[in-house]
Amino acid sequence: MKPLPALELVTRFEEAEWLDPLAKSVRKVVLKVIKPRWARDVLHGVPIGHPVHPLAVQVPIGAWVSAGVLDAVPGGEKAARLLIGVGAATVIPSALAGFTDWSQLHPQQQRVGLVHAAANVTATGLYVASLVRRATGGEGSGKVLAYLGLATVGAGGFLGGHLSYRQAAGVNHSEEIPHRFPAGWHPLAPLAELPEGGLHKRDVAGIPLLVHREGGTVNVLSDVCSHLSGPLHEGKIKDDGGDPCVVCPWHRSTFSLRTGEVRSGPATSRQPLFETRVTGDLVEVCLPGADG
The missing domain is CATH 2.102.10.10 (Rieske [2Fe-2S] iron-sulphur domain)
Incomplete structure (x- = not known):
C-alpha cells in the first residue's frame, strides 16, 4: 500500500528552511515566558517520566470530538457548547507543554512542530468563533465552524503523529x-x-x-x-x-x-x-x- 500523498507534503515541511526565522522568534518568546527551570521541568514531564503534552491534549481533543457527536444529535446543542468551552479552556496547558518541548528540538522537528501548532491555534480560533456565533443565534453556522475546527484538529494531530513517530520527538533515545x-x-x-x-x-x-x-x-x-x-x-x-x-x-x-x-x-x-x-x-x- 502506498503512503498517503499528505505524507510527502509533511516531509517537505521538514526541509522548509523558510520557517526557521519564525521558529527562532517563537522559541525566544517561549524561553522568555517559561523561564524558571522548575516550570520547564514540570511542563516537559520530568516528574512523571514522559512528556506531558501527549497526555494533556486528550482533554481538549476528547471534548471537541464529543461536541461533534452531540452537534449531530437533536437536542445536543447545549451540551456541545459546554464541551467546546471545556476544550478551548484546556487547550492552554497542553499548548504550554507542547511549546516547551518544541523549544528544545532539532530544526527539522521544529519546522513540522510549528505547522502543527499553527493548525491547533487555527482550530482553537474556529471553536471560539463557533461559541460566539451560537451565542448570537447562529446555531447552524456555529456548527459549521465547529466541524471545521475538528477537521483542523485532525490535520494537526496528523502532524503531531509525524513529529512523534517519524521524527522521534519526545521518545526515549536510549531505549534500545x-x-x-x-x-x-x-x-x-x-x-x-x-x-x-x-x-x-x-x-x-x-x-x-x-x-x-x-x-x-x-x-x-x-x-x-x-x-x-x-x-x-x-x-x-x-x-x-x-x-x-x-x-x-x-x-x-x-x-x-x-x-x-x-x-x-x-x-x-x-x-x-x-x-x-x-x-x-x-x-x-x-x-x-x-x-x-
Whole structure:
C-alpha cells in the first residue's frame, strides 16, 4: 500500500528552511515566558517520566470530538457548547507543554512542530468563533465552524503523529541500549587508564559509554542522551548537592552520574546505568536486563 500523498507534503515541511526565522522568534518568546527551570521541568514531564503534552491534549481533543457527536444529535446543542468551552479552556496547558518541548528540538522537528501548532491555534480560533456565533443565534453556522475546527484538529494531530513517530520527538533515545548490549560482564578498560574526574567515552560491544571515575569507583552510563541522542561525553560535570551530574551539550538535560536519573529536562527518561567491578586492574561493565 502506498503512503498517503499528505505524507510527502509533511516531509517537505521538514526541509522548509523558510520557517526557521519564525521558529527562532517563537522559541525566544517561549524561553522568555517559561523561564524558571522548575516550570520547564514540570511542563516537559520530568516528574512523571514522559512528556506531558501527549497526555494533556486528550482533554481538549476528547471534548471537541464529543461536541461533534452531540452537534449531530437533536437536542445536543447545549451540551456541545459546554464541551467546546471545556476544550478551548484546556487547550492552554497542553499548548504550554507542547511549546516547551518544541523549544528544545532539532530544526527539522521544529519546522513540522510549528505547522502543527499553527493548525491547533487555527482550530482553537474556529471553536471560539463557533461559541460566539451560537451565542448570537447562529446555531447552524456555529456548527459549521465547529466541524471545521475538528477537521483542523485532525490535520494537526496528523502532524503531531509525524513529529512523534517519524521524527522521534519526545521518545526515549536510549531505549534500545538494553536490547543491543550483550548480557554478562565485559571489559571496559584498565583502571589506571581512566583519569580521575572528567567525562570519557569508551565503546563496548559497539555501544558508546560515558565513563566517570571517582577514586576506586567508576560510574558508567549510556553516552547517548535519552532526549535527542546528544553525546554526553562532550558535556560538562555539574555538582548537584554533592552528586556529580553530567549536562548534555545539546539541550542541557542533566543526569546523575551515579544513578542515571534525570535531574533536569528536557529529557524525561533516565540514562541506562551500567554496573561496574574491578577485576585485578581491569574495569568490567554489566547492564542489568541486557538481552542483546
